[in-house]
Structure formats: C-alpha cells, structure tokens
Amino acid sequence: MSAALTDETVIRFARGVRLQHDRVRERWIIQAPERAFIPDPIAAEVLRLVDGTRTLGQIIADLASRFAAPVDVIGRDVHVMVSDLMTRQVLVA
Amino acid sequence: MTETILSPMSLLAELTHRCPLQCPYCSNPLALEPRKNELSTAEWISVLDQAAEMGVLQVHFSGGEPMSRPDLPELIRHAVGLGLYTNLITSGVLLNEKTFPALVAAGLDHVQLSFQDIDTANAELVGGMKGAQARKIEAARLVAADGMPLTLNFVIYRENADRVPQMLEAALQMGARRVEIAHTQYYGWGLANREALMPTAAQLEQTTEAVEAARKKYEGRLTIDYVTPDYYADRPKPCMGGWGRRFINISPSGRVLPCHAAETIPNVAFPDVRHDTLDHIWREAPLFTMFRGTDWMPQPCRSCDQREKDWGGCRCQALALAGNAAATDPVCSRAPDHERVKAVLDTLPAEPPPFRYRRYARATDEVG
Numbered sequence: 001m002s003a004a005l006t007d008e009t010v011i012r013f014a015r016g017v018r019l020q021h022d023r024v025r026e027r028w029i030i031q032a033p034e035r036a037f038i039p040d041p042i043a044a045e046v047l048r049l050v051d052g053t054r055t056l057g058q059i060i061a062d063l064a065s066r067f068a069a070p071v072d073v074i075g076r077d078v079h080v081m082v083s084d085l086m087t088r089q090v091l092v093a
Numbered sequence: 094m095t096e097t098i099l100s101p102m103s104l105l106a107e108l109t110h111r112c113p114l115q116c117p118y119c120s121n122p123l124a125l126e127p128r129k130n131e132l133s134t135a136e137w138i139s140v141l142d143q144a145a146e147m148g149v150l151q152v153h154f155s156g157g158e159p160m161s162r163p164d165l166p167e168l169i170r171h172a173v174g175l176g177l178y179t180n181l182i183t184s185g186v187l188l189n190e191k192t193f194p195a196l197v198a199a200g201l202d203h204v205q206l207s208f209q210d211i212d213t214a215n216a217e218l219v220g221g222m223k224g225a226q227a228r229k230i231e232a233a234r235l236v237a238a239d240g241m242p243l244t245l246n247f248v249i250y251r252e253n254a255d256r257v258p259q260m261l262e263a264a265l266q267m268g269a270r271r272v273e274i275a276h277t278q279y280y281g282w283g284l285a286n287r288e289a290l291m292p293t294a295a296q297l298e299q300t301t302e303a304v305e306a307a308r309k310k311y312e313g314r315l316t317i318d319y320v321t322p323d324y325y326a327d328r329p330k331p332c333m334g335g336w337g338r339r340f341i342n343i344s345p346s347g348r349v350l351p352c353h354a355a356e357t358i359p360n361v362a363f364p365d366v367r368h369d370t371l372d373h374i375w376r377e378a379p380l381f382t383m384f385r386g387t388d389w390m391p392q393p394c395r396s397c398d399q400r401e402k403d404w405g406g407c408r409c410q411a412l413a414l415a416g417n418a419a420a421t422d423p424v425c426s427r428a429p430d431h432e433r434v435k436a437v438l439d440t441l442p443a444e445p446p447p448f449r450y451r452r453y454a455r456a457t458d459e460v461g
Contacts, residue, residue, distance in 0.1 A: 016242035024148030
C-alpha cells in the first residue's frame with residue numbers, strides 16, 4: 001500500500017507509536033501496540049528527526065551533513081528504512 | 094546462582110477478576126479473586142511507580158474486565174505520566190460513548206478488544222452474555238473513530254476455528270491495525286474445558302493457511318499475530334520469553350507472578366506487593382528464582398542447544414501434563430512425557446462436551 005516516497009514526503013509516527021529513551025537500559029526504543037522494537041543506531045538517528053513537519057529530504061540533508069556522508073547514499077538508505085517502517089505501521093506519510 | 098537478572102519489560106496488571114463475560118477459555122485461575130481482596134487505587138499507583146523505576150516499558154491493564162474498576166482512567170493517567178506505554182485489554186462490553194472519553198483524556202495508547210467469535214450467536218453462547226457482540230462492535234467503532242490504535246483478539250477453538258478468514262476481514266472493516274489469532278492456551282479454565290475447545294489437526298492447518306494468506310493480502314494494513322496450540326507442536330514455546338526474564342504479572346490481590354497461570358505451582362510462597370517491594374520480589378522471591386535461567390533444568394533441556402531459546406517451555410504446562418513443574422515441557426518431542434500430549438490428542442471426543450463456564454465458585458461448587 002505504499003504511495004511512492006519522495007524527498008517532499010512528510011512522515012510522522014503512526015498514532016500509538018513513539019520513540020522513547022529507555023533510561024534503565026540506556027538505549028532508544030520504539031514503543032508500539034503491545035511491542036517495543038529496538039532501532040539500530042542509524043534508524044534511531046532518523047527517527048529522532050521525525051516530527052511530522054520535516055520532509056524526508058530535510059531529514060536526509062541533516063544526516064548527510066552531520067555524518068559527512070554523500071546525500072545520495074544516505075537518501076537511498078533512509079528511503080528503504082522508512083518504507084520498511086511504514087509496512088510495519090510504525091510510520092505514516 | 095550465576096543467572097543474570099534482566100529488568101522486566103512488561104507488566105500485566107490484572108486489576109480485577111470481575112467480568113460480565115464467562116468465557117470457558119479464560120486465562121484467569123479457577124479460584125477467582127473476590128472484589129474485597131482487590132488492591133486499592135493507591136496500591137496500584139505504587140505498583141506502577143515501582144515498575145517504571147525497574148525498567149518496565151509497557152503496562153497492560155487487564156482482568157477480568159479492567160473497565161469494571163472505576164479508577165481505571167486514574168491509573169492510566171498515572172502510568173502515562175511515568176512514560177509507560179499503556180494498553181487496555183478489554184472485552185469491550187463496558188466501553189461506550191460514556192466511558193471511553195475518560196480513557197482518551199487519560200492518554201491511553203492502545204486498546205486490545207476481544208471477540209469470542211465473528212458469528213454473533215456462537216460468540217454470545219461462549220461469552221455467556223446476550224447483546225455482547227453489538228456492544229463490542231460499537232466499542233471497536235469508537236476506538237477506531239478516535240484514531241487510537243486498535244487490536245482485535247480472537248481466541249480460537251474448535252467451534253470457531255473455521256471462521257478465521259471472516260474474522261480477519263471483519264477486523265480490517267472495523268478499523269483494527271492489529272489482530273491476534275490466538276489458539277486457546279490450555280491452563281486454568283482452558284484446561285478445564287480442553288476437550289470442548291481443542292481443534293483438530295486439520296483445523297489447525299486450515300487456520301495457519303488462512304493467517305498466511307491474510308498476511309500477504311493485508312500487508313501494511315493489518316499486522317497479524319498468530320499463536321498456535323502447542324499441543325500440536327514438536328518444540329515448546331519460550332513461555333513468557335523465559336521465567337522471570339521480561340514479564341511480571343500482578344493479580345487483583347497483588348500477588349506477583351512470572352505468568353498468569355503461575356498460581357498453580359505447588360510448594361512455593363506467592364509474594365505480594367502488600368508485603369514486599371516489586372524489585373525485591375523480582376530479584377529474590379523463590380517463585381521467580383526457581384525457574385529463572387538454565388540452572389534448574391533437568392535433562393534433556395540442560396544439554397539441549399535450544400535451552401536459551403525456548404527456556405524449557407512452559408512450567409505450568411509441565412505441571413498440568415507431567416505433574417511436575419520442573420519437568421521438560423511435554424510438548425517437546427524430546428521430553429520423556431511427550432506421549433502424554435499425544436494421548437490427549439488421540440482421545441479427543443467426537444462430540445465436544447458442554448462448557449464449564451468461568452464463574453465465581455459458590456460455597457457448594459468444586460474448585461479445581
């Protein structure tokens with residue numbers, strides 16, 4: 001059911017899903033209905049930028065500059081990751 | 094002991110055993126707790142504080158019917174304030190336009206709503222309450238209309254197993270994002286009604302195929318969790334993710350348990366939050382340490398390469414089927430008592446016996 005993602009797409013967390021810092025285990029977790037996922041460190045960086053106003057393009061540009069990495073490489077990875085998280089009902093566009 | 098003690102992830106708060114329904118597969122113990130023994134609001138608040146401090150991430154408000162407790166919104170609000178993810182596990186028969194807004198206002202994250210069947214007549218026969226189905230459908234509508242994520246839970250048994258495709262389609266129509274197709278687990282009331290509830294091998298195969306087909310068909314729209322009846326399996330389930338590893342259950346009277354069936358375990362004291370702290374119970378109560386990790390394991394578990402995957406299976410099932418909670422789960426094909434599982438399946442009656450409904454025992458009733 002994926003509408004094509006573009007750099008203009010604004011993504012947000014699905015209702016009832018959130019990124020939360022787990023103080024006891026010192027890591028980020030995705031809280032979702034009846035389960036918690038542990039995002040890998042890169043996914044956590046992406047998800048910290050998801051605020052319902054930033055576009056995918058802005059998120060990618062931010063990561064590319066902070067990690068001094070090529071925009072096209074980061075962009076490809078972010079699109080794949082976001083698409084996967086949409087299938088898992090974590091994110092919605 | 095060298096076992097690592099992890100922080101618990103998940104708390105099942107069974108606020109009450111009171112419930113308008115009488116489902117014969119209920120996960121509550123046979124001896125239901127009367128209202129007068131229930132924890133107070135202040136006691137539950139203290140439990141939530143302690144759980145969050147220990148690292149619990151999600152709290153599941155359950156029962157009985159948790160909406161029988163008028164303080165439910167207050168408890169949800171408190172849990173939300175602690176950063177806990179709040180889940181309401183409900184029959185839905187008390188969830189209506191008068192009661193739901195307070196739950197929304199309290200910050201509830203998610204609702205899991207149970208259906209006994211998609212066929213109304215059979216659903217109400219199993220739940221023992223006329224008019225329940227319409228109330229549940231209205232509850233689903235309210236939750237979906239609010240936008241709160243909704244999971245529908247269908248417990249599967251002999252009489253409804255053939256209707257899994259219709260259940261999944263109905264779930265989508267009702268606006269659910271998740272569905273649990275959960276075969277009955279045979280403890281407590283489910284065990285007491287095993288001969289009436291157990292599906293055939295052919296029915297199990299059919300439900301598995303229906304779930305697999307629906308997962309493809311509804312990908313991205315409906316997440317389907319599927320729980321099989323492990324009597325038909327060769328390997329045991331990793332019950333609760335391992336004893337005392339991730340999960341705490343609190344009974345209505347404050348007993349702290351590693352799983353909701355653990356009150357069947359003999360010869361051990363049941364710790365409770367009125368007499369000890371949650372953290373101390375989790376770390377040191379004999380009920381939690383007795384089957385934690387792998388040191389307790391008999392053979393063949395002790396030298397099995399699956400021992401840290403399935404954790405020896407389910408202790409309550411070992412007790413129910415082998416008469417010994419410390420035995421290898423008889424579901425495992427390597428277990429010395431595996432034949433007992435086959436014997437149960439081989440002697441299922443052609444015609445299911447009548448249900449023994451989940452009810453409070455009267456003084457004259459036998460209690461198992």
